[in-house]
Amino acid sequence: MKRRTVVKGLIGLLAAPRIAFAQQKELVVAAFGGAYTDTVRKTIGAFESANGVKVSFVPASGADGLAKAMAKQVDVMHGDLAWAFRGVAQDAFEKLDPAIVTNLSALHPKARFSEYGVVTNFGEYGIAYDPSQVKGEPTSWLDLWKPEYKGAVSTTGYDAANIELIVLMAKLNGGNEDNIDPGFRKMAELGKQISVFYSQHPQLLDLFRTKEIVMARWLRGRVDWANKQGVALKFVAPKEGAIALVSTVHVVKGRPQTELAQKFVNHLLSADSQKLYAADLGYTPSRRGLDLAGIDVPYSDAMIDSLLMSDWAKIVPKMDAWKERWEKEVVAR
Amino acid sequence: MQQIRIAGVSKRFDDYLALDRVTLDVEGGEFLSILGPSGCGKSTLLRIIAGLEMPSDGDVHIAGKRVTGDPVWKREIGFVFQNFALWPHLSVFRNVSMGLELRKVSKAEIDTRVREALRLVQLDALANRLPAQLSGGQQQRVALARAVVLKPKVLLLDEPLSALDKNLRQDMQVELKSLQRTLGLTSIFVTHDQEEALSLSDRVVVMNKGVIEQVGTPQEIYSTPRTEYVAGFVGEACFFHGIVEGGNVLRLADGAAVPLAAPAPTGARIAAFVRPEWIKLETPSNGGAPAGVFERLIYFGQSSDYLVRLGDRQIRVKHRDGDRVFANGEAVALNCKAWPLAAGAQAL
């Protein structure tokens, strides 16, 4: 008798939340988590009541995000260009329906990179530097290569922005996405400059704080954050162009409520939501014509036009091979 | 009435035969010892009676009921283990009461019966101690109380005293016997100590290599054993091998003659033995008694033994009051009557 009660209790413990949510229509969104999800959540109340739906968020992006999309466990998936093209290749997404996602027409053309997804906002990877340690303002990506900063510059490991940097270096040295050797040759030199490849923003912040690093490839928004955290840094967009950080959003194929998911994407592209990306996260909205008075975020067609954004459809199939080269030629000593 | 009946029980472990068609009856209220060296199968037999092992062949009956296939917990036995096997996490009281709790006996009755059992073994004052807080003898008594509190149909004891030192062991023998008498418990006691077996038992079973060599009263086992093995195991013995002459004399290979205490078929080649206390040492005469050389006297206090060299053997002879004192190296004759062992019985 007693034992049965315990077993029932255990089962109840697990089952409770499912029963509670089962009553209502529900939309599951895979998002980046942390502050990003918090920002999206701010305006979600209006969307929920307008459509009679409950939106819940799963912190997943990248491999786990796409895996969940392929398994039809989420309705909407956030990602970046690499995962976007992988998802397209694996037939994971619905085409966005311009009849429902009416806000598509209000976006900067660069945001509409594919019929199967859309860029919700742009960030800028540039050079963050400590003005007390760096003489004069860096102007070019190549400043990271300057011998006087050997050991005191940093970038991440193999990620989307560094892939853009490889492609940029290839292009500056006579190559392109298809002829990447010159890019790797140049990056190998950078590898010798670097003592630590950072993997998390808080980690880089600490490196700047302790002056172990004086210059790094970082996000504009992050530099503002660092300043708030009491580490005085400056940001510069190099003359070759800042590297685009894009957040993409996709409607997952084969879920019961794709129309609702399309509406949700439309909601993310609405003026209110778009404005919050700028206000809370420091990202440039992909929607044109917003009034961003009082928000310190670069916002112009020219700025978005200048962002470096390679042809990811070409890059994605090469990412595995490039990763191996990165580890061998740039990281390994 | 037979309280326990063991009929043709065999036990095979892989390719090793531990028990070979053992048959044995135990009377109600009897104290029976199973005596033998380690590995003779005595513990296996006890465990089969208890139900801790299943026989490969044969039947076990307890109190007139066939229990061969019954598991141990249905057999209503009491078992005392060699190292007591007290549960270290339970108090003395709980160790004793567990069997009653399992039988769903009322709380009040448990209390009465456990107290009574503990009083029997004089441990009522220590009921709340943990086993680790008790001495060896006290632990032994808890193990006994745990076994008898259930009023078992049979009490099985697996070398229960061997973990105790000599003095304590002798005290416990007395206590164990009186407890068994008081309760009238049919008991089977497994031991490798022949003194213990002889002093405690109504009957003794001597086992060797999985078979019963002999069953009998302690006197029978000691004085009139049937085989050389039994004779040698239950006490000091000096063996003579030879041919029977005239029905009551054993002629040895060296020509000496030993009178036999019981008649044997003339012309048979047999073995006979004597116990140290059966021999009287004398000055050699022409009587033909086996002759040896006096080596020395071993003094024990209350008694003493002679050591005599007989050919290449050294034998003991009990010194008796009034015996003549021999000098070391003096020639002596062994005056004794030897007990003839069964003609077919093999030498060791």
Next chain:
Amino acid sequence: MGGALDDARAPRPRDGRVILMRPSPAFIALRYATLALFFLFLLAPLGVLVAVSFNPTAMIFPPQGFTLKWYAVILDKPDFLHAAWASTKLAALTAVLGTACGVFAALGLKNYGGPLKGAISGLLMSPLFIPAVIVALALFQIIFTLGIQANVWVLLAAHIVVTLPYPVRNVMAQLDGFDQRLEEAALTVGATPRQALLRVTLPLLRASIVPSLVIVFILSWNNYTVSVFLADKNWTTLPLQLRAYLQYEYEPFVAAMSTVLIVASTVLLFVMDRLVGLGPKRK
């Protein structure tokens, strides 16, 4: 080394004699120095965390002021509270069921010998030696192929699998020295094997079961690599939530939360010790 007192309390050997030996002061000093150095090494990062949790500005050590505001912030993070609760439930279930499985397995293996025992115990230990993330990913794909939605049962099973080696090994180690006669003694007084297990064997195995429960709870509570693929939306565990958060932020809030965990776990273990006893007191 040990004090005379230790020995007086130690179980007396059968022969009843206790050899008393006074350690030299040098050895006592050495022991305390070892303890101090050992814990300094082990707990330094926690010390930093606790200190930083009171720092008003950022994750800076040494702290530049004192505030309790980060502790208040915890209550403003429903996601974290929800995740902590999910993790607690999951870890508790994993601990109970996983330890039960491990105890059963160890008991079951006790009677086996030779190559079969080796093979099965090898199997039970093997989750320790392959990156859990690979197994979790494969499991995810299999479930996906079978058309099963990720659910908490799969998550639970996966957590049990990756933590199973710990209870199996702990309990098997204790069973190695276990006196079989204690169990037989219970059978002779009329206990069925199940009753013997419940009344004798399991209480005696407490010394390895309780630590197993704690370890499995901790491992499940901290698991990231398995949960990342198998957790569904209702079961976003604390490590997942934290990882997502740490990608972007690192405020003393995290230190405050860790401090709360440290204190809470200590209190929990203290209460458990009072209730069931964790220490080896009765050994």
Next chain:
Amino acid sequence: MIGRSKTLLLVPSVSILAAFFVVPLIWVVGLSFMSSDGTGKLVTDFTLGNYTRFLTDAYYLDALLWRTVRLAAIATLFSVVIGYFGALAIVRSAPSWQPWLILLVMLPLWVNLVVRTLSLMVVLGRTGPVNQFLVWTGIADRPIPLLFNETAVLIGMVQVAVPFVVMSIYGVLQSIPRQLEHAAMTVGATPLSAFRRVTLPLSMPGILAGSVLAFGINVESFVVPILLGGGRVRFMSVAAYETATVSNNLPFAATIGVILLVVTMAMLALYQWAVRSMTRARPVLATAG
């Protein structure tokens, strides 16, 4: 006698393991013989390509596999030594202290590993307490770089593994009667040699268990090499994870996992064989098992 129910006891663990570990493992092995089309789609034709790619490339063999195994082994050695002395010091403390000291040992495990490792970075950082101490005492004239190298990874791994080692060894040490060591002293052994001749050999099973556990944990290290290695100290499980999640080449990620499993199992078998033959050579240890 109760053999059937004993077998029944194995059913829950073995079936759960079969369904949720062995089957995925078979899947992983199968996966390692497939390939990826570059976008992550599986090509199911049988190929040995992943294994050739790994096993014929000095980078994968040296910078990845050998480094992982080497650092895991060194970290295990340190973990066992430090853990042993910790456990010994705890066992020799007053009995009433011991549960609390063990609780202290387990305390770090409650804190998320990422958070714990970030804190360790503060401790070892250029302005951290360790460097401050070194400069203050004059051992170093300026902060020395303790982070972002193999040493830092080793320190981190040891920190992670030590609590588990302590738990393994503590139980065994606790069951060794102090009288044995004292008996050795009565026949003239100094405390040190009594420890070496009695306690140490008797605690061998704990050391064995602890080292296997520590190696298992270290060889799978993930968070520690990422954070403390500064992105330069590559580890097998990190490579497997990134190959799956960044390159999206699941078959090759599976191959890395399989190779790690095989190498680890082989090393452990070798280790146990070595320990066993060593204990056979010294009869003292044979009784300890």
